[in-house]
Amino acid sequence: MYKKTVVLTGAGVSAESGLSTFRDNNGLWDNHRVEDVATPEAFDRNPELVHQFYNQRRAALSTVVPNTAHMALAKVENRSESFLLVTQNVDDLHHRAGSENLLHMHGELLKKRCVQCHEISSQQSDLTLESICGHCERVGTLRPHIVWFGEMPLYMDEIMLALMQCDLFVSIGTSGTVYPAAGFVEIANQSGAHTVELNLEPSDQNSQFQQSIHGPASQVVPKFFESIELI
Ligand code: APR
Helix, strand or coil, rough: CEEEEEEEEECHHCCCCCCCCCCCCHHHHHHHCCCHHHHHHHHHCCHHHHHHHHHHHHHHHHHHHCCCCHHHHHHHHHHHCCEEEECCCCHHHHHHHHCEEEEEEEEEEEEEECCCCCCCEECCCCCCCECCCCCCECCCCCEEECCCCCCCCCCCHHHHHHHHHHEEEEEEEECCCCCHHHHHHHHHHHCCEEEEECCCCCCCHHHHHEECCCCHHHHHHHHHHCCCCEE
């Protein structure tokens, strides 16, 4: 029986909804260079290219729906005294599935940020250099509310506290290649938590997990959470 659960998800949890992962065959990093579209320097150098990359990914959200893994996570949230879902994903599928105790540590496609006044606000349509900040009314100061390589992930204090207090840590659909998320399992192990990897194949961190179940998230996630007792 587990009282304090932390779940980490990556792109693999949204793969069966039809969104590309990053490092699988034909993944996003097969078709784009990180240096061109996912760093602050890239945005300074060629903001139009960066806007185009995120505009395409934002538009794709209207063509996909949450899958049974997203739905299972939303359902299990209310079965546990303390449940935190940390996602590396910037899609809105966990939210649309009904998850509420949800932290997007790498930001969200459906939000923008003004580099001048730092206002964070909703963004449903394309962002361009002509977009105007609704708060400070400047033109051309808006960027996707996405954490780029070299930038600090969001909510780290809250996440670290939850990891140090959890007794169950489940990692779903992530290759375990990008820190700090790739290091979460080690913190959970040190906290004495039971650590589980649910992934299509063994991740880079697989040896750190006490339990691994490999298969498609839409199958292994609902099955796993039906098999454990949360209080
Ligand atoms: N079910 C379960 N796991 C799957 C599925 C599936 N249907 N399809 C793919 N996977 C697994 C892959 O085996 C892989 O281990 O999901 C993982 C996806 O890994 P990545 O593409 O590296 O995505 P992720 O781990 O989320 O990347 C982390 O890297 O580029 C940055 O900011 C970006 O948040 C991202 C971070």
